[in-house]
Amino acid sequence: MPPQHPTKEPNSNTSPGDDTPGKELPPDAPLSTLCALLTTDLNRRSLPTSARSVPHDPLDKYTKAQMPKIYDGHPTDIFSLIDPKVVDEWDSRPACKLFALPFGIEARNRSRHNSIRACIFAAVAEITQSQQMGISAPKPSKQAKRLNYTPSAFLIYNLTEAQRRTLLEKTVWSSIDISFRVALPEPNLPDFLFNIKGFTTMSMDLVRSMVVAVWQDKETQTSLQMISQAAANKEHTYSQSNIKAFTESLEVKRLDVKEKGDILAPRFNIHAESKYIKDHNLWAQIQDFLADCQYSSNMLGRGTTQIAPYECRICYSVDHPHGLCPFPSIAGWNRPS
Structure with a gap:
């Protein structure tokens, strides 16, 4: 008969499955997973109903961001070709x-x-x-x-x-x-007026100075005043200060367009605040007049203007092509791209 070995008393400080004698459990050892779940559930049941879950806001699905402006080529473009x-x-x-x-x-x-x-x-x-x-x-x-x-x-x-x-x-x-x-x-009066192409410069300040010189020219100001007076009616009257505020709100934005062969050919978008011109017919006349002006200088040469030069296939704004649409780069943007 094989020799009988003395039986050891089980060590209460030995973990199940652990043969190392004397290994103590930490005093704050966690409860079992099941016990923890039961405890959590009991605690949750003791809370008021409103505190058990956060209600889902259905509007969370919509992109939360400051959206770029979208410009129409003419104040009545939105509905002009509807029956x-x-x-x-x-x-x-x-x-x-x-x-x-x-x-x-x-x-x-x-x-x-x-x-x-x-x-x-x-x-x-x-x-x-x-x-x-x-x-x-x-x-x-x-x-x-x-x-x-x-x-x-x-x-x-x-x-x-x-x-x-x-x-x-x-x-x-x-x-x-x-x-x-x-x-x-x-009728929606856009701030975007037209686009100038043909300048080989990256300087918006240089282009702006040239446009300011054209718009502040005495002959230009006289023509604008005559246009506004002819358009005046019972609802809208325009003073020289209206036209002055409009032309002084000029803003130039460069568009880094690339032509065939990946050649950079910047365009310059011309903006002015339409809030100074309340009547959409007058706005359209001013747009046509300013777009017909000659924009040139010894440094820049002569530019060519375009009203509504593009129609973006994403947002349908007329101030940029599809490839330069700002919407797809917005954080959290959904579609299209």
Whole structure:
């Protein structure tokens, strides 16, 4: 018979599965996973209902950022090629209204308008919680059909003033389902006037000085004053101070465009604050006049102006091409890109 070895008393300080005698557990050793879960659940049950979970905000899905401005080429571009009968019907709707202008190339495809309308409807319903609002899709005018052009301004109607303000808090609403710009259903006077190309300089200050010289020229100021006086009516009167404030608000922004062969060919966007010009017809006349001026200097040579030089396929702004659209680089941007 093999020798019998003395049996050791189990050491209460030995961990299960640990043959090392005398290894002590720390006094604050955690409870088992099951016990910990049960304890957490009991603690949670003792809390008031409102403290058990944080409610989900459905608006978290929309990009939270300061959105770049989007510029139309003309104050009435948004609705100029929509069927006039549709525009009249839209205009007759009571309560508050807004335009929703979707992003992306699908907006110019009329066969996609039903699905776009549904996405805008779902978004606006979620954002405003309205029980009365609706979305109407545009119909092209005869001229639009001849031009093979599809207007893309959808009407948001039956809003309350509070719901209208909520939508206008963001100029652009962007989620994974739809991105759209919100605009007032009236002529929109853009700050962007035109673009100058042909200068081989990176200096915005140099270009601005040249434009200032043209705009402050006595002949230019006289012509602008005559245009504004001719456009004056009962609703809008313009003084020399209006024109002066408008021209002094000049801002030049460089656009680093590259041409074929990856050759840098900067463009210079010319802006002025439209708030000084209330009437959209007068604004358009001033835009045409200033774009027709000659912009040249010994240092820069002669530039060429372009009104509405681009139509971005992402946001449809006329001041930049698709490749320089600022929206895709925004943190948290959803679509399109």
